[in-house]
Amino acid sequence: xxxxxxxxxxxxxxxxxxxxxxxxxxxxxxxxxxxxxxxxxxxxxxxxxxxxxxxxxxxxxxxxxxx
Numbered sequence: 001x002x003x004x005x006x007x008x009x010x011x012x013x014x015x016x017x018x019x020x021x022x023x024x025x026x027x028x029x030x031x032x033x034x035x036x037x038x039x040x041x042x043x044x045x046x047x048x049x050x051x052x053x054x055x056x057x058x059x060x061x062x063x064x065x066x067x
Contacts, residue, residue, distance in 0.1 A: 008035075044056070044057070
């Protein structure tokens with residue numbers, strides 16, 4: 001797995017942000033956790049023939065087993 005983290009800055013409508021944060025809180029997740037999960041899923045769905053590291057596939061498979 002990567003040893004460092006990088007910051008991703010995005011702009012979002014404040015109303016959508018509030019709803020998103022509320023839903024995350026109800027699921028006991030941080031918005032960052034949810035966004036990271038969405039990014040991993042997006043990569044796996046759209047990487048086509050691009051070779052991906054094992055840790056990326058393994059982590060996503062483990063997340064599917066988590067309620």
